[in-house]
Amino acid sequence: RFYDSTIEKYALQDIEALSLQQMLEFGRSALFDESKILKSARHAQRELPKRLARRLMDLQFLPYIVVTNPHIKRVYDAYYHAFNTLRNMPQVQTSAENDKLTQVLQRLVDEHAPMLDALAAGFRECKMKPIVGPKLQLDNFLDSMLRSRISRRVMAEQHIHLAHKRPGYIGIICTDLSLPEAISFAAQRTKQVCTETFGAAPEVVISGSSAQLATMPYIPTHLDYMLYELLKNAMRAVVECHKGRALPPLHVAICKAQSSVTLRIADQGGGIPDDQLDKVFQYGFTTVGAQDSTVPVPGSVEGLNMWSHMTERSASPGGPWRMGGLGFGLPLSRLYARYFGGDLRLVSMPGYGTDAYLSIQDLEGDWEEQRVEPQIATVGNHDETLSLP
C-alpha cells in the first residue's frame, strides 16, 4: 500500500543543513539581491522533498499497529501529499514561479499545523496497546520526526517571509529579540491562563545583571513555545504544592555569557521525585496529577491536558494559539532548544522545587560589543539539525 520507490530515491540523498547564522547572513544578503530569494526557493524545493521522504520511510517502518492508526495514517498522507506536490513543481527560475511556490509552501505549512496533535494522538492510542515496543525507540522516533518537522517549518517559513522585509526581522528571525520582554510577555499570558484554570497564579520575578541588554537573534515563536511550556509547568507545580496558601513566586534569572544566554526558571513547586525526573522528557508523559502519568489517559485529545489550548503556536509570527499538550511540551521544547545549539535541563530538589535551565546560543556574539562573527564550531550534529556554520 505504501511502497513508492521515489520516496526511497529522495530519502537516500544527502541533506544540506543550515545554521541560524547562515540563515541570517543569507537573509541579509537577500535584502539587496533579489536573485537570493530565487536561490532560497530552490534550496527549499531541493531540501523539503528529501526530508519528507526520510520521514515517510521512517513511518513505513513502524509496527503495523502504529502505521494503521488513523491519526498516524493522516500524518503519513499529509506528508506524502506534500512530498509529491513539492517534487512535481518546476524548479523556480522566475519571480512569478517563486510566488507560486510561496503560496504552496504557505498552504502546506497551514495544512500541516494539526499534524503535531495527530502524531501525539496516534501515539497515545498506540501506547495504550501493550503490544507496542520499548518506549525508548518511540522517543527516538518522535525526536527525529519532530526535529525534522521543526527544520521543514523553519525552512518553509523562512523562505516565505524572506521577501517581506519586516523591520527587525530577517525572514522569521527576530534580529534583536529581547529576552526580558519575551519572558514577561510569556509570564503574563501564563499567569492569566493559570488564574483562569486554578483561581490563582504565582508572581514571576525576573532578574539578572544586564538583563535589559539581553537581546539576540532568534525565532520568537520557538522561544515563546519553550517559555510557556516551562512557565506553565512551574506554575502548576507551585499551585498544586501550595493549595490554599500564599504562592511563592517563580524566579527567572537571565545570564549572558560569551556566546550563550542561560535562563533559569526556578519554582518552589515541590520538585520532581527522583524516579520521575527522567520521565518528564518522555513523549506522552504529562505532569498533570504528577504520579505515574505515563499511564495514558483515555479520552478526547482536547481533554487530556488543561494547558492544551496554549501549547504550540503556529510558527508564523502572530499566528493563533493551537491545541497541543499531550505530553509533548517538554520533549518538544528541548528539541527547539537544541535545534539552534542550545539545551534544556531540569534540576529538581525533591520536596522543595525545580530549576529549569534553558540555554540559548548567541550566534552573533556579545551584544554589548559590536557584532562579531560567531566562534561556534558545531551546534549539535543531529540528522537535519542546523549544524556547522
Ligand code: W6P
Ligand atoms: C515541576 C515540574 C516541571 C517541569 C518543567 C519545568 C518546571 C517544573 N516544575 O514541578
